[in-house]
Amino acid sequence: MNDKQHTIKAPVTVSGIGLHTGVQATMTFCPAPVGHGYQFQRMDLPDKPIVVADVDNVVDLSRGTTIEQNGARVNTVEHTLAALVGLQIDNVLIKLDGPEPPIMDGSSYQFIQALEDAGLEEQNALRNFYEIPSEIRFVDNGRAVELAALPLNDYRLTVMVDYNSPVLGSQHASLTDISQFKHDISSSRTFCFLHELEALYKQNLIKGGDLSNAIVVVDRVVSEDELTELATMLGKPKVAVKKEGILNNVDLRYKNEPARHKLLDLVGDLALVGRPLKGQILAARPGHAANVAFAKKIKKKMMEANSSPVPHYDPTREPVMDINQIMQVLPHRYPFLLIDKVIHLDDTSVASIKNVTINEPFFVGHYPGNPVFPGVLQVEAMAQTGGILVLNTVPDPENYTPYFVGIENCRFRRMVKPGDTVVFKCWLLAPVKRGIAKMRGQAFVNGKVVMEAEMSAAIVRKDA
Template identity: 55%
Template sequence: MSDIVVGKQRTIKKEIKLTGVGLHTGKEVTLTFKPAPENHGYAFCRIDLEGNPIIEADANYVVNTQRGTNLEKNGVSIQTSEHVLAACVGLEIDNLLIELNASEPPIMDGSSKFFIEALEQAGIVEQEAEREEYIVKDVISYVDEESGSEIIVMPSDEYQVTTMVDFGTKVLGTQNASLKRLSDFKKEIADARTFSFLHELEMLLEHGLIKGGDLNNAIVYVDKELSPSTMEKLKVAFGKESIAIKPNGILDNLTLHYPNEAARHKLLDVIGDIALIGTRIRGKIIANKPGHYVNTQFAKKLSKIIKIEKRNKVPQFDLSKEPLMDINKIMGMLPHRPPFLLIDRILEMSDKHVVGLKNVTMNEPFFVGHFPGAPVMPGVLQIEAMAQTGGILALSTVPDPENYLTYFMKIDKVKFKQQVLPGDTLIFKLELITPIRRGICHMQAFAYANGKLVTEAELMAQIVKSK
């Protein structure tokens, strides 16, 4: 697998609001879609709570998948996130802030249609940053033994989803739905509404769990005989004078948009839940008996695989190209001198990252005493070389770098993965975790040699004016 760049990231032009009720809370809620900066992804903001806490749309925050995908971070929750997220993915929007004044987005008609309409009305704009897409090269699967549900992703030229559902009831047997390309989402999937069975509805009504659900936002499949007492309960709950069953086995509150609307809605749910990976996928997902639990477990698994592969992916640099800084320019910035100057070149630098290089030779003074019979570069010196590379980035923010010194404040999450030996070319890549403030530089650092990640660490240093 690998990730590649495919066009520019997108957000919306202006903010836009929708108002409705939460399906499970029954509370009126206002949802505001707001433009978000590059590389922001999707995040929810609870403006009804102190400090306006933010919960990123991340599979690792999934806490509960009964009746929807529910996220929680630091005790703050978002319920039923999937229909909103499916709309964002369906319109190929990358960055959005979704503000809510309650824990649950409005259910609207039980589909993604109204969210799609609002986002289109707000207008979609391209941003400067390139968009990354994860290309699936191998089959990855997740099976839930208990339910028999299974999801796989396999190589494909574009993001595709197929769902197969089997509810084992006469009224709703086996159904399939497929999305061949994301651009068809709006037309073929977005208006597929949520559904439930009568026996589930009775239980939810008894436990007061479906307060916002008037019968206009859920298809109800009648999988058992409708007793007079249930009929009365439903009339009261939904404020209807009469309720009947249609010949196709659904309550007469609404008409199906498609014969396989249930399978299409399950596909919508898969797209919304897989959005929690936080990366675009180029591959075909096949979901057999999908549900929020299996969808989000699969999202967690895929997210972990992507993270590991991204971390271990060695960046490619043309070492024959003239460096950005040679040893003389480096010595003009850093106070270190041989044998303690541990970088030879700077290959790349922006305001957020820096790439340095060190050629490890047998002539290094430390090899004299460090395992002379089996020379290995000491890990602490690899960290020091990383820090010197990061020091160049920090010192590039001041007009007179020669008058500053760089001191370590913290070294964290250090991992040594491979030995570094004489003859190796070490490449250091450091990226800012947070912007440089008051001379404090917090960086994620990686060292690569022989096409492998050899060392990683989080470094914090401060540049201080020398006396």
């Protein structure tokens, strides 16, 4: 899995009819900054409102997942989101001039092709994974549905379905590595049974449904009169089926294509959690309602974990900036360069690491019999961390120098000693104005706050 966040290099557009609304729409994927996530923008509505792809915005699950925010609604988002997750794209603005993304061929593959044509671009921030900490389970006994998320340092999904149908029977599909999504899952098309097709049509849904963008499973003998009615309903001169099978005798792309499409839907629906996941997902007879209920349980656990402000530090992951990259930005050098690497950086926050060792030059004279990391140098290390953040607000940071002009409410909570790893976190308290940044910082050792302060900094051009 990618460690760094990604967006796309350039806008790319797809067009087509919406599955349920039947409305022709054009959808444009646009590059977006670090931390943006997935957002839809209804270009056809006044003020062009934004709809964030979030499970809390789900308002309808009638044969698809519909989200709504700011008075705007976007139908059937799961195939679009699945393509983005499958390519490990984190940040995209999706401009849409209608109520529903185009259904294309009923799968995610044409979205994948368009996004790859645009090109993927790595961004200067680590992906904010949510790692499943312990088993999370959703059960709907009435529908014999069960979904579970288990801890795993990867993202794997297994889906089992049982349609009690002589045509499909029991099926399962697995994704052992997200990189396999494009080739193994993305081209699996949406499907329904004949009796569902008729019911959906009567509910004024699937207005854009067509045998070119959906598989219709016929699990009973159909008379010629019924076939004629179906042809009229679908706007076709004629439809056919060999006893029990697939309407119009369409060939399946995979023997277990329906199970693979259920996995595709699950990937798309779980994207609504809002962060890339690490875990093993097991699903028995999933559907959109169960997927979304499951996603809400995962998000609840995630938000509970987020109540702690401590940045997660995994020493095995590649940093956003190593010491060489830091020295390209900050003017400090030994013995006054006091941070070792940057592990997170976005438009409003930064996190860095300082490994405290007995070999630090100040330990020679600062309490040599009981070495303690000097508080004033902790402040300096935090200031250097904040300097990385404010320099990130200008397009050419190498031409600027950060100078700290104020410090307030500084508190030292615990002693820091050799052997400790200090995690510094700084975040902007307000947008940078006239080159002045106001930020708050905290330092952590073993998840506990050791110092905190509010700081003001000015960024000044070197040639000024």
